[in-house]
Amino acid sequence: MTAQARGRCRICGGGVEEVLDLGRQPLSDAFRRPDDTGPEFFHRLAAGRCRACTMVQLTSEVPRERMFHQGYPYRSSGSAVMREHFARTALGYAETELAGRDAPFFVEIGCNDGALLRTMAGAGVRHLGFEPSGGVAAVARGHGVNVSTDFFEEATAAAVRESHGPADVIYAANTICHLPYMESVLRGVAALLAPDGVFAFEDPYLGDILQKTSFDQIYDEHFFLFCARSVRSMAERFGFELVGVERLPVHGGEVRYTLAKAGARRPAAAVRRLLDWEDEQGVADPEALAAFASAVADIRSDLIDLLRMLRAAGKSVAGYGATAKSATVTNYCGIGPDLVSYVCDTTPAKQDRVTPGAHIPVRSPEFFAENRPDYALLFAWNHADEILAKEREFREAGGKWITYVPEVRVL
Incomplete structure (x- = not known):
């Protein structure tokens, strides 16, 4: 069995040129029992660069249901460093973007075991986590977190807007790069986000991957390898603007990108600095x-x-x-x-x-x-x-x- 190959960019439709072939690979989180002799799913793992928008991405897509399911084993709370990171992040949003709002609403895409939303729940903040992996979603619920087991996309986001109202912050950690169907995701963000709200996501940073030669950041779940240049292009295509960036030391080097609806906010100076640095370093250049x-x-x-x-x-x-x-x-x-x-x-x-x-x-x-x-x-x-x-x-x-x-x- 193999994954579905794609010859066009999943963001802009441009041609994708292959840049790295990592060969035949299994599902990265499919830990089998030693006596399991059943067939094992494999796919060809290769990364390519869009000639038009420079987005680096996998050249084939593994069906999402194969990766994110009831038995998905990863736990965000497994590391003390990450528990502290998520607690700080939650408090940071509570003290800035959510402060002073009437009944603010915080949505997380891919909340996993609720490592971040536990803090929001404890602070009494209205919240909802999207987590299609049922096992970890159950753990989050056990900690008082509100969870939907739907995948986040345009239809499910619109349904949440109808039932809960607009979100002041939509946040994701190590999740947005997992989602090849980006058009539906960003249309969902547009439908759910308040006019003056922000969409923030943190994922492995292409600049760090190249500097550290951390090729193991490339696996089935990491469909996109983001940099500021490609995220800016992606944001503009769907009516958003890149208004903030923050380099993070977690998970081997990440960037938190903050998007707002076009014209709603003035981009921070850090955006231009990172874009200039990427130009100097040739990040995403062939x-x-x-x-x-x-x-x-x-x-x-x-x-x-x-x-x-x-x-x-x-x-x-x-x-x-x-x-x-x-x-x-x-x-x-x-x-x-x-x-x-x-x-x-x-x-x-x-x-x-x-x-x-x-x-x-x-x-x-x-x-x-x-x-x-x-x-x-x-x-x-x-x-x-x-x-x-x-x-x-x-x-x-x-x-x-x-x-x-x-x-x-x-x-």
Whole structure:
């Protein structure tokens, strides 16, 4: 089974030129039971650049129901850093955009387990989260969050406007880049958003991905790789204006983009600064993307060489963090249980299963503590500070960390 290929840009309809081929890949969050011998869904993972609007995007689309469903395992609250980030974000909106309004209404697209909306609920703010993955939606409801299990699109957004009134803020974290059907999404935002409201979303930033060679930010769920230039073009096409940008350190480097209806707000100076920086750096230019693809191939060679050398020397290697990103790395590089014996992860829904495609066993942190390898391959590199602090004893006992962003090295 394969995904649906697209030769045209999902934003403007322009031609898309392929810039990176990461090969045959599984669903990045499909953690199977070890005894599951049923067919496994694979697709070709490749990224391309629109010649017209410069939007970088996948060249094939995986059906959304295959990725976001009842058993979707990711939990936004799994990281202390992200819990703090979402609490600060919620309080920030409560103190600015929502302050002084009569019965303000806050909507989140892709609220997951309610990591952010718990704060809104606790503050008594009218809110609604869209979360089609039923399992995590149930967790959010258990924390007092109002959740709809519909996908956010034009029809569902219009229905919410009819029943709840306009939204003062529509927000999304690590979600908008997941949605290939952007026309319906932005028409939904236009239908639901108050005239003076804002639509803010934060997603992995193409500028950081290129600088760090973090190719594992590319996987089935990350359909778009945004930069300020492409987001501005997208916004204008649907009657919005890019009025704010903020670079964020979370998840390996993101940008929070703020859109408003055209003419409703004056763009912040930070927008022009980031656009100028992108022009200087050549972000989304064909030359930068070609250099990135070459660097990715080098990382694959270096990582495989290192793991094979360690195996030949009788050293044990385990992975740390059964992330969606790690599926890209293991399958692109051909890393299986022969090179990485298991992967440690804190998510109960992933433990005692095997990683997508590569079928490496996933174990608990307790297993890691009792079966310490000589080396740990840090798949969750975007949480490095948090993980290295938590696993200090591993390093003190002689364990070594391997990372591959921005290059392969032993820490």
